[in-house]
Amino acid sequence: MSAIVPDDIVDSASIAAASTKRRPLWQLAIRNTSVIFGGVILLVMLFIAVAAPVLGTVDPTRIDPASRNKKPGTEITYKLEDGTQAKRTVIMGTDSLGRDVYSRVLYGTRVSLMVGVSVAICAVGMGLVIGLISGYVRWADSIIMRIMDGLMAIPGILLAIALVSIWRAGLITVIFAIVIPDVPRVVRLVRSIVLTVREEPYVEGAISVGTPTWILLFRHILPNTIAPLIVQATFTAAAAILTEAILSFLGIGIPPETPSWGNIMAEGRTLFRVFPHNILYPGIFLAFTVLAINIMGDGLRDTLDPKMSKKV
Numbered sequence: 001m002s003a004i005v006p007d008d009i010v011d012s013a014s015i016a017a018a019s020t021k022r023r024p025l026w027q028l029a030i031r032n033t034s035v036i037f038g039g040v041i042l043l044v045m046l047f048i049a050v051a052a053p054v055l056g057t058v059d060p061t062r063i064d065p066a067s068r069n070k071k072p073g074t075e076i077t078y079k080l081e082d083g084t085q086a087k088r089t090v091i092m093g094t095d096s097l098g099r100d101v102y103s104r105v106l107y108g109t110r111v112s113l114m115v116g117v118s119v120a121i122c123a124v125g126m127g128l129v130i131g132l133i134s135g136y137v138r139w140a141d142s143i144i145m146r147i148m149d150g151l152m153a154i155p156g157i158l159l160a161i162a163l164v165s166i167w168r169a170g171l172i173t174v175i176f177a178i179v180i181p182d183v184p185r186v187v188r189l190v191r192s193i194v195l196t197v198r199e200e201p202y203v204e205g206a207i208s209v210g211t212p213t214w215i216l217l218f219r220h221i222l223p224n225t226i227a228p229l230i231v232q233a234t235f236t237a238a239a240a241i242l243t244e245a246i247l248s249f250l251g252i253g254i255p256p257e258t259p260s261w262g263n264i265m266a267e268g269r270t271l272f273r274v275f276p277h278n279i280l281y282p283g284i285f286l287a288f289t290v291l292a293i294n295i296m297g298d299g300l301r302d303t304l305d306p307k308m309s310k311k312v
Contacts, residue, residue: 032303038296045289049109056103057088060259064098069275093277095267104259105282111260112241112289115175119240120233122179127186128229132217134187135194145191148184156181160243164252174253178240189232190225197224227304234297238290245286261286 048055067076072093077085092102134144151159156178163177197203203220247253248262249269256263261282268278 032299034295034299035303036299038292038294038299041288041292042296045109045113045285045292048106049113052103052106052110056100056106057091058100058103060099060103060107061257062099064094067094067098068096069271070094070098071275072277092281093275095264095278096271097267101264101278101281104264105261105285107259108261108264108282109285109289111171111254111258112244112286114171115178115244116237116241116289116293118175119178119182120237122175123182123186123236124229124233126179127183128190128225130183131187131190131225132194132221135191136198136217136221141191144187148187151181152184154181156239157243157246160247161250161252164247169252169255171254171258174244174247177247178243182236182239186229186232186236189228193225193228194221197221231297231301231304234293234300238293238297241286241290241293 064076067090070076070090070093072091073089074093075087075089076094077087090100090102092100092105095101095104130144130148134141134148159181160174160177163180164173167173167176197220203216206216206220244253244260245262245265248260249266251263251266253262254260256267264282265279268275272279
């Protein structure tokens with residue numbers, strides 16, 4: 001004997017099903033100016049990161065003591081592999097070891113984008129799983145949330161510094177150290193969505209007809225978390241890039257032999273008044289990248305949030 005589902009539950013379920021037939025998220029997003037503006041800048045940064053070996057003039061780790069602390073636009077003489085000499089103009093100058101700042105900034109784009117994307121994916125992925133469990137499994141909710149509250153009680157940058165200090169500094173260590181403080185924010189976001197959606201009539205209707213838990217989570221609850229998580233991922237990526245720069249600037253992030261915007265600025269801070277280009281150029285790239293991600297995140301929030309977006 002089949003269960004009888006009330007009309008209001010059927011209507012709610014129909015509305016929920018119909019909502020999935022709306023325009024794809026990317027079609028809604030590209031109608032927002034902020035998304036386009038931020039996306040264009042990020043595409044430029046992505047192109048720079050991918051094409052760094054082609055766009056760069058020399059090896060970013062190449063040390064040339066004879067060309068130390070040259071200002072932007074200076075013409076320098078250097079030796080080729082066959083022993084002959086050649087001349088070139090340093091676009092962004094050189095640092096205290098004679099390394100080309102232009103090439104180092106280009107290669108630093110790779111590190112920053114890799115950190116931002118990796119942290120966003122890992123934090124959102126872990127937070128999504130934990131948040132779904134916390135919001136749907138009532139007995140596990142209090143245990144998980146107390147752990148998350150404990151992590152959130154520690155300032156994120158201090159927790160990252162502590163984690164990096166425990167293990168050997170490196171790209172993987174930095175990513176892991178930044179992910180851990182960001183997971184609780186995603187967990188709280190997903191949990192709040194699950195707690196709201198779980199009480200919706202169409203979910204209660206699915207439960208009443210014996211729908212398995214995994215289908216409830218993946219078919220009815222998970223789709224409601226996608227739009228908020230996309231927005232959260234952008235802000236997480238921007239914060240991760242800044243945190244990596246801070247850690248590298250303090251000397252406990254990316255090792256100095258690997259160019260990153262943070263350690264480039266750290267190496268140039270002692271001579272900032274005389275040779276500001278060592279901090280100026282990586283700082284501009286860092287500011288534009290973080291600004292572009294935040295602008296795109298604001299645009300996505302305005303587009304995907306029903307309360308803030310216009311009807312399209």
